Amino acid sequence: MLMWLLKRLLACVLLLSGILPAHANEYPTRPVTLVLAFAPGGPSDVLARIVARKMEQVLGQPVVIDNRPGAGGNIAAEFVAHAAPDGYTILLATNGILATNAALYKKLNYDPEKDFAPISLVATQANALVVHPALPAHSLSELIALAREKPGKLNFSSGGFGTASHLTGELFKAEARIDIVHVPYKGAGPALQDVIAGHVEMMFAAVAASMAQIQDGKVRALAVTTRKRTETLPNVATIAELGISGFDSASWHGLVAPAGTPNEVIAKLTRATAAALADASVRKSLTKLGIDIEGSSPQEFDAYIRAEIPKWTSVVKTSGAKLE
Numbered sequence: 001m002l003m004w005l006l007k008r009l010l011a012c013v014l015l016l017s018g019i020l021p022a023h024a025n026e027y028p029t030r031p032v033t034l035v036l037a038f039a040p041g042g043p044s045d046v047l048a049r050i051v052a053r054k055m056e057q058v059l060g061q062p063v064v065i066d067n068r069p070g071a072g073g074n075i076a077a078e079f080v081a082h083a084a085p086d087g088y089t090i091l092l093a094t095n096g097i098l099a100t101n102a103a104l105y106k107k108l109n110y111d112p113e114k115d116f117a118p119i120s121l122v123a124t125q126a127n128a129l130v131v132h133p134a135l136p137a138h139s140l141s142e143l144i145a146l147a148r149e150k151p152g153k154l155n156f157s158s159g160g161f162g163t164a165s166h167l168t169g170e171l172f173k174a175e176a177r178i179d180i181v182h183v184p185y186k187g188a189g190p191a192l193q194d195v196i197a198g199h200v201e202m203m204f205a206a207v208a209a210s211m212a213q214i215q216d217g218k219v220r221a222l223a224v225t226t227r228k229r230t231e232t233l234p235n236v237a238t239i240a241e242l243g244i245s246g247f248d249s250a251s252w253h254g255l256v257a258p259a260g261t262p263n264e265v266i267a268k269l270t271r272a273t274a275a276a277l278a279d280a281s282v283r284k285s286l287t288k289l290g291i292d293i294e295g296s297s298p299q300e301f302d303a304y305i306r307a308e309i310p311k312w313t314s315v316v317k318t319s320g321a322k323l324e
Contacts, residue, residue: 027087027265031062034255035080035091037073043208043289047123047253048092050285054276059268072162073097074108081110085260087269090119093256095164099308103316104162113309117266118301119255120273121294123286126230126250127168127204129239130192130219135201140223140242143202147178154180157200159188161321167312168204168225168249170319175244182319195219206251207232208290225249232290252294254301266298 034052038044045067052063068076077097083089091097096104098112129140137143147154158166161184173180183200185191192210194200196218205219207230214221214233223239224230227248239247255273257266276282277295286293296304 025264027262027268028059028061030088031064032056032059032087033064033066033089035066035068035076035089037069037076037092037094037097038067039069040067043125043291044092044094044253046289047286047291050282051122051273051276054279054282055269055272058272058275072101072104074101074105074110077101077112078109080256080258081115083258085117085258085262087257087261087265090255090257090269091116092122093254095250095252095308095312098254098256098305100162100167100312100316102309103313104321113306115259116256117259117261118298118305119257119266119269120298121252121254121296121301121304122273122277123291123293124226124250124252125291126207126224126226126232127164128207128210128214128221128233128236129172129202129223129225130195130205130210130214130221131202132195132198132200133217133220134198135220137222138220140239143222144176144178147176147180151179152181154202155183155200156180157183157185157191157194157203159191160184160186162316163188164206164249164251165191165204166321167315167319170315170321171247171249171311172204172225172239172244174315174318175239175247192219204249206290211290226292228292230290230292231287232292254296254305270298 034048036045036048049065056063068079073094073096080089080091102108102112131137137146156169158169165188169182191203192205195203196213213219221236223242224233224236225239229238274295277293283293
């Protein structure tokens with residue numbers, strides 16, 4: 001904590017003395033560390049490495065991946081929040097880190113709203129509302145009607161309390177005004193398998209993880225949860241299209257830097273991100289992973305984060321989910 005305070009004090013002194021803007025104009029002069037809240041090898045790690053390789057071509061310096069998994073992303077977030085605000089340590093943040101963890105965890109050693117400077121929204125990963133083929137609901141409206149006819153009788157599985165699949169289900173319950181029962185599992189894989197086996201009626205499953213089962217007819221996809229249709233399932237409508245206006249539940253990733261990072265540095269990182277996301281090879285690789293490319297200005301990303309926080313805080317409180 002003392003080291004962090006000294007770093008922040010030094011940054012303030014440099015800013016007031018006019019030294020930091022000069023350095024900002026020269027940025028970057030050494031490698032940039034991109035911190036991830038994920039273990040190597042997973043989809044989010046692959047996403048980061050694909051984007052980082054293209055960013056470093058634009059920046060003219062290596063972008064080094066630093067994997068710091070654990071505690072729902074809080075370990076990585078805390079590390080970056082307390083790093084020097086010079087643009088050399090940035091974070092691939094998630095909706096968990098920036099929008100839901102403050103409500104889920106009793107204590108965070110960082111402030112999602114105050115400790116980070118948004119750079120750009122990078123990508124979203126859609127969830128699909130999938131049901132067992134034997135369920136007599138072939139559309140979203142039929143499912144909602146069935147749930148209202150049988151309150152408390154239909155179940156939805158998830159990868160565990162506080163996960164995207166759980167909170168998406170809770171949001172759907174609230175927005176559709178239905179009573180369905182949450183069944184948590186230790187991981188999304190077992191949760192999906194029990195839908196396939198018919199032990200649970202439905203799940204909000206990551207499209208990338210459930211695509212094969214959807215294509216094989218082992219589960220039926222009724223809708224996707226994002227604001228717009230995903231390129232991975234272009235023929236499946238969004239929940240918003242199907243009648244629940246404004247419904248949006250995406251697993252999203254975006255780049256942020258420590259608060260106080262000079263605007264000139266943020267601008268360079270935003271331009272490098274935009275260039276990477278516009279690259280045809282990057283877009284092709286990410287689409288194959290079931291990832292939808294976004295991109296934004298820092299201001300747009302900031303507004304998006306601020307809209308997500310109260311929405312998910314309300315969902316967490318309603319669901320009663322709370323983690324240590």
